[in-house]
Amino acid sequence: MIQNSELAPYACDPAHSRGRRYPQAAAPTRNAYQRDRDRIVHSTAFRRLVYKTQVFLNHEGDLFRTRLTHSLEVAQLGRSIARTLRLHEDLVEAISLAHDLGHTPFGHAGQDALHRCMQAWGGFEHNLQSLRVVDHLEERYPDYDGLNLTFETREGILKHCSLEHARQLEAQEPGGVGARFLRREQPSLEAQLCNLADEIAYNAHDIDDGVRSGLITLAQVAQVPLFAQFMAQALAEHPQLQAPERQRRLLYEATRRMLSAQVYDVIDATRAALDDAGVASVQEVRAQAAPLVRFSPDMRAQSAALKRFLFQNLYRHPQVVETTGRAQRVVEELFAAYCAHPAQMKPGFAQRALQGDAAARARAVADFIAGMTDRFALREHQRLTGRHWLD
Template sequence: MLDLAPYACHPAATRGRRYPETPAPTRTEYQRDRDRIVHSTAFRRLVYKTQVFLNHEGDLFRTRLTHSLEVAQLGRSIARSLRVNEDLVEAISLAHDLGHTPFGHAGQDALHGCMAEHGGFEHNLQSLRVVDKLEERYPQYDGLNLTFESREGVLKHCSRQHAQQLEREEPGGVGARFLRREQPSLEAQLCNLADEIAYNAHDIDDGVRSGLITLAQLQDVPLFDQYRAAAQAEYPDLVQPLLQRRLLFEAIRRMLSAQVYDVIDATQAALARHAPTDVQAVRQSPSLVMFGDAMRARSLELKQFLFKNLYRHPRVMETTGRAQEVVRDLFAAYTASPQEMKAAFAEQASVDCGPLRARAVADFIAGMTDRFAAREHERLTGRRLFD
């Protein structure tokens, strides 16, 4: 028996699926969503899609798959304390990056530029396209036929133009909240914040592992350094060079725990202030899942540090440039010669030479792993941009 708060998403009260299905005898609707996501092709591809460091740069750096698992773990931990639906949080967490391009944000930015005349490219909207249309697993319909609540959580951000398009296709559906200026469920809000907590922490780890940032530099980041100092005071031997990795891990562990507890405390306080009685009241309230003011300020300082010292590091920027070149070259090649794509995408691209072809090309590229995109680029251009 689920011990859920009144403001949580109760699976028996789901707004349902686009194509009605008989309930499963042993699983709730959100458990079914999670299972469909885990078994999807797009989910498996995440293991070879990059976070900050490209897939060929090392075996131990985070990928979209490991990131999604970390978001799910953090999300479930917080969800249990708030008595919201853990299964829905897990489903959204595992699906939230399914629409990401190869080569991380570099690939996304390049593909958005290629699609500028055809509505652009938004990875959140692409994640929805994956679960609604692009997965091909069932004889009755395209996509995974997830519940409304999981689909709503996947669509974290959406431009007004795209929300209006979604509303025309599905009146009162997942695009409506952006037009009504409503919030998503608490479970979706929680996944958004767990995403931020996860990538800040693992980007510190990967940044130090890569040698692009150092523990000495991180002493200028209060959110991290207070836990580094506390760990070092408790375990003085960690100052030894061979134990520096343990010091890093312990500091990150403490930082993560502090952020989780802060979110729980701040969110419980917000719930007490606004007292939502059900999911609809949550939607009409301000965002309720949050950091406290002090933690939010320290988290912002950490993000600014990572942006300056890691994401804009010359080595990262150099690979970013090559990654964007790959995506732009692939887009141009497939647009000119759609037959070079896999058959299903080539068939869609043959409908016209305008927006439908461009969207089919974008769908094909967005679904690629880093290494497949690099191989395709070499095949089509004769140039190898990555060793």
């Protein structure tokens, strides 16, 4: 692990953190970012990720990725790159593990449905919801709500934010995590790295899950230039992988090589960008017009082509569309049922809904639904409507 004395000058240093919303004495054996990571790992929201959809619903197979396994893969990729670039690994890990805490059940389908339900009250953004989880919704400490994480971890969690929501955050916390969206500033390099590691991870594991599911084939993926070159390399070095019974090994080997190539590309391209920019501090990183953690132009183009392939052939596959359509109806019907009868929610959420105005009621309902796992949402839907979700 990189020690603080070995950090690059533009890396975040916990000794110079902007601190927590509620001041606390330093821990005797952990730096501030380690402490953030530990709080995230022990949170209820983190445990729920094991039963939240990545692409395939939780009950569709035991070996498909969930939000939890995805977050672990992002953390692994992020730490590997951070160590080489001399960024703070613990901060990267904390952000990676927390970045999807606000995701709804049923993946992006659930998020889209909840956003439609909340249109009259500011919509729903899963990045903003992740911040709500760590700032307000976790209930673990006697003196405050949330996990009381450092500014740097919270900043990384909020990787996207509308200007409207940024203004609301700024009003609540002047100069806080919403300010950079209003000032058009960049986040820390650690936050930038997590954003790119997220993309690398889901492209790779969605290929794996897509082929495992049978919705796309290895032959189809072999038409994507980024994947094809590494599949060709694997076959050239290991011709035995052409055998039908070894196709799974071929998929793994080609994916492994693709991941490695993307990691090395990010390292090289980022080093070049840092040299060109001449940054020597976190403040100078924030002042840049564009992120410095990046792919090379060629890898960016190839990665974009892979994303288009997955969108067209996996995410828009008729079987996935049918399943996500049903999932969206579950979320919409849950939202309507809880708004009409808030007492059907757990007591804390019910109390918030019953004591507030229409906007507060809707936000309490959204918070409750967003925190659900796939299977709890399905059980609640059946309890409230009397219908199985496939009916």
